[in-house]
Amino acid sequence: MTDTRDRDDVRRPPARAPRILGFVALKLGGGALSLLLVVVLGFFLFRVLPGDPARTMTRSAPVSAEQLAALRHRFGLDQPLYVQFRDFLGNLVRGELGTSYTYNRPVAELIGERIGPTVLLVGTATVLAVLLGLWMGTRAAWRHGGSADRWFTSVGLTLWSVPTFWLGLLLLMAFGVGVGPMPGLFPVAGMSSPDVPPGVLPRVLDVGHHLVLPCVTLVAVIHAQFMMVMRSSLLEEMGEEYLTTARAKGLREDLVRRRHAVPNALLPTVTLIFLHLGLVVSGAITVETVFSWPGLGLLTYEALRVPDLPLLQGTFIVLAGSVIVMNVLAELLYRVLDPRVRAS
């Protein structure tokens, strides 16, 4: 690197297109490999879980040993582990995730139903948290040590360390149930009310009304990490000389920040945001449970109690897969944002 840095000749332009394709193929291949590991891991992980699905399902009614054995046979639980794994892989290749024990319906169908609400909740919360976090992080760093910095970081870190379910319950009690003279302002459970007038707008408003509390809970908890990353990466950029150049050019301070400092500071933040987009899907388990939001998180929670092995495997693959997909997307996006990564 040092050897060629200062060479003053015109460099040959790199052959861009094939290298980009190669890069994308490499990343996608890596992602596929991770996904395969997830599938294998998921299968064995849930077999180790305590609890017997057959017993849990028949808890309410007295059953004979034969009936239990028949149930186990139906689910394939009496087969050796490697046979179960083989069948599982075979089904997976055919695009089947198996049948849920408790719901007695194909897992893929169940997940398909629940993924919409989760994406709505998590997507809204993440977009809000990212915007809020980035804005707060920028403010905090630009006036490093100022009152905004102190308030944002202390409040953000407090909320970040609070257990999600606890904060959710508090909000639920305060704004859902109501405290003292204040009535409950928001619905306490679910995604929609049974008695909504027909029409698109009333239904959208109803869902939005239900969305407020779980969304606020998620935003409150996760915005801090975006803020802290943005803050520290902007602080790092603030000593850079190109900002002095920008000031010397006569740019207003907010333009120096917006045009020069923030685009550079955003780079490390992008990776985090995308990693998080994947993680948040699973992170919503507690929030969805507290607010009975009919999403993947709640489904996972219900499946865990049985344990409903096919359903767990299915949700696990979807959740882990989303992390991997987002990670690959982050790397590709990073390449677009940072010209230096593009070249190397």
Next chain:
Amino acid sequence: MTPVLDMRDVSISYRAGGGLRRAVTDVSLSLEAGQTLGLAGESGCGKTTLALSVLRLLPRSARVEGEVLLGGRDVGKLTWGGLRAVRWAGASVVFQGAMHALNPVRTVGDQIAEPIRLHSAERVPTAVLRARVAELLEQVELPVERRDAYPHELSGGQRQRVMIAMALACEPSLIIADEPTTALDVVVQSQVLTLLRNSVARRDVALLVISHDLSVLANTCGRLAVMYQGELVERGRAERLVTSPEHRHTRALATAFPIVGDVSSRRVGEGERSGGADTPRGGAASNGALLSARGVSVSFTDGARIRTRAVSGVDLDVCEDEIVALVGQSGSGKTTLARTLLGLRRPDAGGVSYLGAPLAHTGGGLRAFRRRVQLVLQDPTGALNPRHTVYEAVAEGLRVHGDVVNEGERVRAALEAAELRPAEEFLGRFPHELSGGQRQRVVIAGALVLDPRVLVADEPVASLDATVRGEVLELLLGLRRERGLSTLVITHDLGLAWSIADRVAVMRAGEVVERGPVEQVLTSPEHEYTKALLAAVPVLTRTVT
């Protein structure tokens, strides 16, 4: 006529801790249109602080007293809006080491266009803007297509050209160039200086150049001013200042850079090579070579799988009791060759031998070799672990080699040998408590403690101040005199080669194009490339006294 820049009794101090730290004391200077002024001084003398005060670019902790008049208006009294209007349009800056001074995620064309758009009263049509950027790039002799390049895609010299194009963008009446050529090699340096000089001469712009290198300033500026510890100690016409400096600090600056071809500026004389030769330690190969390379070729494979030859077919010997300089521009392959000599890289072809025996590339053999051939790097700050004391830094080599008998005594001896006396005083210190020169001595002591036969020094004084350079070079010469220690100095600085080396090898594009005794190669070069290198060295016309 109103001077473009008029500084009257300017003093600048920084709030640090509870008190004030003076950086600049009572400096007055003025500069008229078309004039060029060089501000010389060592790092920390306040020259950059003074320059930044012209556009009020100093950090908030700075307090400026006195008046800075830019085109007759007091910069200190301008409103923020007024100040922004003056910045770049009235005076622009060519910052040092343009890698960091350019925004890495925006194209250079975009960055050149930015101040034009900003300082125009009305919206500039894109086509006009593009044409103007193309025109500016043409003026700094860069291909127009380069406007879509990002800073990292350009070489150091090209980035500096972009900075100059940017500085010219709004046609200011003053350009301040802060160390415009530091970190550039001699050929690129001379191109950039010529460009800077011509650009201002054509436009009747005033130019203020700041540098630690008096020869750079003397070649660019009509007048010089020398700063020392925040004060202006001497000023005058460039020739006068260089030929007959009055202040001792000016003299120190002027003599720090040797004049190639001037025998009096060589530190190594004929009678120098004695001590080591009297007590030969033996073991050298038949031709006297301690370390030698034969037909060494090294190539790299980059991300796109394109092989680049960095070194091809090089022969080089470092004999006992000898200082050899390996000279070349950045990218000539000299550092790669040095790494190969140290056994840090395996050559594709050819081989390295020490005392006539080929270099082992595994385990014990390589370790034994590394005890005998030690490396000294360019930047002592980076080479020293900031959390290790001087003692730990020097003793580390012994510990790596599992040789801890009499550790304390040997560390002290090595520090003494590196002229850090008394050694006791330095043992417990951390790198940040030392000056640049002392740090480099600690690095050298770390090498000496293993009692090597050869030092490989990669730009050993490039990051040091003028006056400290001389001391470190004296140290290298002293080590040879007293211990017969051979040194291979890798440098782009012909003056350095001239001042301490016995033999020189000139490298270009991976090949040694010329070699021989320093006096011969540098005074009557045969190869075109050596001639070109010598021609690019800024010359201090100094009367030899």
